Amino acid sequence: MSTGRPSLVIVGAGPRGTGLLERIAANAPELYGDSGTQGLEGFDIHLVDPYPPGAGRVWREQQSPLLWMNSEAQDVTMFTDETVDMAGPVLEGPTLHEWARLDGHTFADRPRQGAYMRWVYERAVAALPPGVRVQHHPRRALRVGGPRDGRQQVWLEGLPRPLPADLVVLTLGHLDAELDDEQRELAAYAREHGLVHLPPDFTADSDLAALKPGEPVLVRGFGLAFVDLMVLLTQGRGGRYEDGVYHPSGREPILHVGSRRGVPYHSKIGYGWEGERPPLPRFFGPAEIDGLLARPGGFDFRRDVWPLVEKELGFAHYHRLFTAHPERTRTAWTDFEEKYAAGDGAEIQALVASAVPDPADRLDLAALDHPLDGVRHTSYEELQTGLRAYIENDLKRRHHPSYSEDLAVFLGLLSVYGQLVRLGDIGSWWHGFFSSLASGPPGPRLRQMLALSRAGILKFAGADMTVTAEDGVFRAGSATVPGVTTEARALVEARLPHPTVARTRDALLRELYADGAAATPEGLLAVDPVDGRVLDRSGTPHPRRFALGPHTDARGSGAFTRPRTGGPAFRQNDATARAALAFLRASACRAAA
Numbered sequence: 001m002s003t004g005r006p007s008l009v010i011v012g013a014g015p016r017g018t019g020l021l022e023r024i025a026a027n028a029p030e031l032y033g034d035s036g037t038q039g040l041e042g043f044d045i046h047l048v049d050p051y052p053p054g055a056g057r058v059w060r061e062q063q064s065p066l067l068w069m070n071s072e073a074q075d076v077t078m079f080t081d082e083t084v085d086m087a088g089p090v091l092e093g094p095t096l097h098e099w100a101r102l103d104g105h106t107f108a109d110r111p112r113q114g115a116y117m118r119w120v121y122e123r124a125v126a127a128l129p130p131g132v133r134v135q136h137h138p139r140r141a142l143r144v145g146g147p148r149d150g151r152q153q154v155w156l157e158g159l160p161r162p163l164p165a166d167l168v169v170l171t172l173g174h175l176d177a178e179l180d181d182e183q184r185e186l187a188a189y190a191r192e193h194g195l196v197h198l199p200p201d202f203t204a205d206s207d208l209a210a211l212k213p214g215e216p217v218l219v220r221g222f223g224l225a226f227v228d229l230m231v232l233l234t235q236g237r238g239g240r241y242e243d244g245v246y247h248p249s250g251r252e253p254i255l256h257v258g259s260r261r262g263v264p265y266h267s268k269i270g271y272g273w274e275g276e277r278p279p280l281p282r283f284f285g286p287a288e289i290d291g292l293l294a295r296p297g298g299f300d301f302r303r304d305v306w307p308l309v310e311k312e313l314g315f316a317h318y319h320r321l322f323t324a325h326p327e328r329t330r331t332a333w334t335d336f337e338e339k340y341a342a343g344d345g346a347e348i349q350a351l352v353a354s355a356v357p358d359p360a361d362r363l364d365l366a367a368l369d370h371p372l373d374g375v376r377h378t379s380y381e382e383l384q385t386g387l388r389a390y391i392e393n394d395l396k397r398r399h400h401p402s403y404s405e406d407l408a409v410f411l412g413l414l415s416v417y418g419q420l421v422r423l424g425d426i427g428s429w430w431h432g433f434f435s436s437l438a439s440g441p442p443g444p445r446l447r448q449m450l451a452l453s454r455a456g457i458l459k460f461a462g463a464d465m466t467v468t469a470e471d472g473v474f475r476a477g478s479a480t481v482p483g484v485t486t487e488a489r490a491l492v493e494a495r496l497p498h499p500t501v502a503r504t505r506d507a508l509l510r511e512l513y514a515d516g517a518a519a520t521p522e523g524l525l526a527v528d529p530v531d532g533r534v535l536d537r538s539g540t541p542h543p544r545r546f547a548l549g550p551h552t553d554a555r556g557s558g559a560f561t562r563p564r565t566g567g568p569a570f571r572q573n574d575a576t577a578r579a580a581l582a583f584l585r586a587s588a589c590r591a592a593a
Contacts, residue, residue: 006043006584006591009154009163011141011508012171013049014056015559016549018121019078019569020171021045021134023577025127026080027088031581032129032588042131043584046163048141048156054121055114056173058559063204065109066231070224070439072268073097074104075562076113078120083566086574093123095563107442110204137163141508144168144545152544166587167580169532170525170547174202175506177499186491189469196490197474200497203228211490213237213251218476218486220465221494222259227441229494230255234452246451255458256486257494258478262372262463263390264449265440269407270399278319278408280415283341284312289422301426307344309416310365314348315340316412317363320405321356331355363409369433372463377481380459387460388453391446399443413438414565421568422529425520425553428498459486467491499551501525509551517542524553531579532572543583546576 008024010017024045032043051057069076079093080086096116097104125134139156146152146165153162179187183199190197196210196217203225211217211233219226235241238249288308292299299305318340322333329336331354339351356362367373371390377383397403413434420426452458462478469475474491477484499505500523501513513519518526518535525547526535532548533541549555554572561567 005041006588007046007151007163007165007167008043008580008584009046009048009141009152009165009168010171011048011154011168012056012173012549013047013053013121013136014051014058014171014173015078015117016173016569016573017047017049017056017169017171018054018117018124019573020169020548020577021047022078022091022120022124022127023088023570023573024581025124025129026091027574027577027581028129028132030089031578032585041588042129042133043166043588045128045132045134046154046165047134047136048139048154048163049136050138050140052114052118053136054117054119056117058174058202058204059110059114059117061111061114061118063110063114064232064236065111066235067110067204067228068107068442068445069096069110069113070107070268070441071560071562072104073100073102073106073108076108076116076560077563078117078560080570080574081564083564084570084574085566086571088574088578091127093120107444143508143511146544148543166544167583168545169576169580170509170512170534170545170551171549172506172509172547172551173549174496175499175504175509175551176201177497178503178505180503183493186467186469186474190491193469193472194489195469195472195474198490198492200225200493200495202496203232203494208232211253211492213253215253215490216486216488217253217255217490217492218461218467218474218488219255219257219492219494220259220467220476221492222257222261222264223435223495224265224439224441225496226257226264226494227445229492230449230452230458231445234448234457239457241448241451244447244451246448246455246457248455248457252457253490254456255452256461256476256488257458258461258463258465258476260464261370261436262460262465262478262480263387264446265436266368267395267398267440267443267446269410270443271401271404271407273404273407273411274401276323278316278411280312280316280412281419282312282315284308284416284419286419289419292423299423301430305420305423305426309420311344311348312416313365313409313412314352314363316408316415317405318352318356320408321361324404325361325402328358328361329355330357361405363405368437370463372480375463375480377462380481380484380486383460383462383481384453388450391450395443395446410438414562418566418568421554421572424526424529425522425524427522461486499523501551504551506551512545520553522553524555525551527552527554529554530575532576533579546580548572548576 073096076096080090143155152165152168155162237251462480464479466477473487476486501519518537528541532546534545
């Protein structure tokens with residue numbers, strides 16, 4: 001392609017890069033115009049990603065169909081609607097279930113989602129104005145160079161010359177990370193003693209062949225990565241479920257799973273919303289965010305933010321309880337709401353205790369986050385029985401509309417997340433809390449866990465799981481069953497890598513940080529919240545470099561946006577697309593003049 005034309009390089013062609021491309025196509029007629037108008041020629045878009053454009057690495061079509069999405073098909077869209085607060089035009093399109101003609105409540109397999117993403121990408125390319133050319137480079141980007149006031153150069157693996165770019169946008173998605181100190185020590189011990197150690201990784205990419213049939217495997221991590229591991233080591237090895245009973249193939253290892261919480265994420269809610277929605281945001285909206293950002297000394301999440309979030313989630317919970325299930329309350333909603341709005345901390349606790357007689361109807365976020373705190377079992381067998389009862393109760397509650405205050409809290413969590421994006425990097429605790437409560441596995445996966453537990457394939461290790469490497473084995477213990485340990489010759493870290501800009505295996509991002517890009521205390525790339533421009537360590541936005549996605553401090557709540565929720569990712573994509581188009585047009589006008 002010609003290097004004289006204006007050029008945009010997008011590094012990362014998965015969902016975020018595809019979403020950006022869709023917004024470029026939507027905004028180009030207004031902000032760039034058709035090629036040939038006012039003497040302007042078109043521009044080039046270079047997509048750099050070793051994986052297929054649209055799906056990218058995580059959602060590629062070439063993976064096991066046993067792996068599901070973690071959202072119902074009706075809750076997955078790549079298209080904007082009128083709820084998105086953005087300057088660009090709304091271009092509606094089908095959700096996954098509409099496109100694939102699936103039942104909306106289906107949890108589609110990932111290859112199906114990959115096909116949807118490929119279609120979205122092809123549609124976005126076709127919607128670009130004449131004169132805009134797109135080229136996919138199936139390579140890794142290694143480095144970005146160039147002066148702040150001049151064209152950038154993007155160096156690609158295996159090529160002698162860089163791609164010239166007027167602008168560069170990083171939409172890198174989830175990244176691999178170098179091992180931390182603990183993981184390096186465990187890996188070294190495994191090599192020395194002939195053990196198996198699988199560090200944090202994307203489960204679909206892990207080599208699980210070393211996990212032998214019938215042998216115990218310690219698994220640290222009870223979130224969505226564990227669910228994938230469980231599926232691949234059971235159904236993926238020929239096991240099957242019939243009427244809630246698991247029939248082993250004989251090729252499964254024995255999984256001993258534990259984590260900090262010691263329980264799986266809460267089940268997806270299995271019913272829809274009916275009736276009046278809680279009016280959100282109420283206690284944690286734009287005005288509160290403005291106040292936090294205006295504090296001269298900054299803010300502390302636990303001290304300044306969490307009390308507002310807790311009150312917001314409580315409002316959603318009790319609004320639903322009082323309006324949908326008034327028979328379980330002792331006072332009128334209007335009276336409760338007035339006192340709740342005026343109260344704080346201990347006052348709200350006293351109000352709830354007097355107005356909501358059953359403790360099971362009161363919102364206890366600490367108990368939801370750490371249900372095994374203070375729980376002690378006298379034997380490993382007793383723990384298995386107790387955890388099965390916990391999962392059964394969670395499934396019952398999350399699938400029965402008489403507990404619809406749980407769904408209200410879910411809506412509150414989505415609202416809160418949309419506001420928190422403006423605060424940038426708030427640490428990792430909130431993201432873990434959100435995931436455990438709002439982004440858990442589908443109900444059928446938890447029923448599979450129960451069946452595997454009864455079959456003796458899956459064993460629960462408890463909360464605050466510890467792992468040591470000694471006496472030639474890995475040894476796991478838990479505060480839930482004091483004094484009881486489990487030994488194994490294999491250890492799997494069932495969680496995604498947690499890359500920082502300094503520890504990521506992505507060479508481009510690491511080089512960018514070494515060259516002066518700013519990072520947050522959590523190691524996320526710092527970006528301008530307005531349009532995603534990369535900040536340097538003085539806080540100055542780079543005029544030609546942007547970044548979007550989970551490697552930045554403007555990360556959102558998930559890979560995909562639920563329809564009609566005003567998704568922050570759509571707003572960010574639109575702002576970046578418009579900034580890029582305005583810049584490219586100005587460059588083209590100067591060249592034409």
